[in-house]
Amino acid sequence: MYSITLWEFAALALAAVLVGFSKTAVSGANTVSLALFAAVLPARESTGVLLPILIAGDILAVMTYRRHAHWPTLWRLFPAVGAGVVLGTLFMMWADDSEVRTSIGAILLLMSAVTLWRRRRLDAPQVEEKASRAGRVKARSYGVLGGFTTMVANAGGPVMSMYLLSAGFRKLGFLGTSAWFFLIVNSAKVPFSAGLGLINAHSLLLDATVVLFVVPGAYIGKVCVHRINERLFERLVILATVVGGVQLLLR
Numbered sequence: 001m002y003s004i005t006l007w008e009f010a011a012l013a014l015a016a017v018l019v020g021f022s023k024t025a026v027s028g029a030n031t032v033s034l035a036l037f038a039a040v041l042p043a044r045e046s047t048g049v050l051l052p053i054l055i056a057g058d059i060l061a062v063m064t065y066r067r068h069a070h071w072p073t074l075w076r077l078f079p080a081v082g083a084g085v086v087l088g089t090l091f092m093m094w095a096d097d098s099e100v101r102t103s104i105g106a107i108l109l110l111m112s113a114v115t116l117w118r119r120r121r122l123d124a125p126q127v128e129e130k131a132s133r134a135g136r137v138k139a140r141s142y143g144v145l146g147g148f149t150t151m152v153a154n155a156g157g158p159v160m161s162m163y164l165l166s167a168g169f170r171k172l173g174f175l176g177t178s179a180w181f182f183l184i185v186n187s188a189k190v191p192f193s194a195g196l197g198l199i200n201a202h203s204l205l206l207d208a209t210v211v212l213f214v215v216p217g218a219y220i221g222k223v224c225v226h227r228i229n230e231r232l233f234e235r236l237v238i239l240a241t242v243v244g245g246v247q248l249l250l251r
Contacts, residue, residue: 052204
């Protein structure tokens with residue numbers, strides 16, 4: 001069993017609350033959850049423990065926004081995401097805990113930079129040429145990167161957020177499409193994670209002790225989604241993510 005203190009359990013519970021909140025309000029907040037899980041648990045194993053927590057949040061998000069998904073976008077992304085998941089699985093087969101921890105830290109910093117770049121781009125009009133060759137290449141590129149980052153570090157959220165926002169999705173369409181995307185992708189990752197030994201009886205028992213904390217986070221997100229000052233919250237998320245990423249790189 002994982003040996004954790006009361007304070008460490010509190011950190012995992014807070015991370016679960018943030019997962020629920022991110023799934024129904026501010027996508028990307030779960031990068032803080034990733035940093036917390038990797039700080040409390042061995043980095044490699046933390047990805048397997050966090051995955052069922054994320055799926056619980058995905059289920060709540062789909063229940064809330066299931067009618068707002070744009071399925072043509074999802075079908076366009078899935079093949080490339082599958083390739084990225086396979087690449088991430090191959091990486092996890094040979095990477096040890098130190099390499100995974102360093103990779104997670106680097107991915108967190110990269111995703112923070114991506115989010116900052118995305119926010120600057122939002123001020124300019126975005127036109128997505130969905131049927132063009134450039135549009136297909138863009139979807140494949142984001143899909144492979146999203147699949148790899150979600151397999152290695154459960155950190156595909158910022159990549160997909162940037163793609164969906166650049167495609168012109170408004171809030172409800174964004175949340176509905178994102179909810180279905182991650183429910184399907186995260187569920188598909190379970191056999192890969194189990195095959196790598198990242199999901200087992202011990203990890204599932206720890207999941208059972210913290211998964212209920214996802215519910216209040218999802219409820220708070222649903223209540224706040226139309227009122228929240230997302231720009232301020234994104235700044236806090238980015239700051240916490242950078243701190244978490246640096247902490248993992250220096251451990």
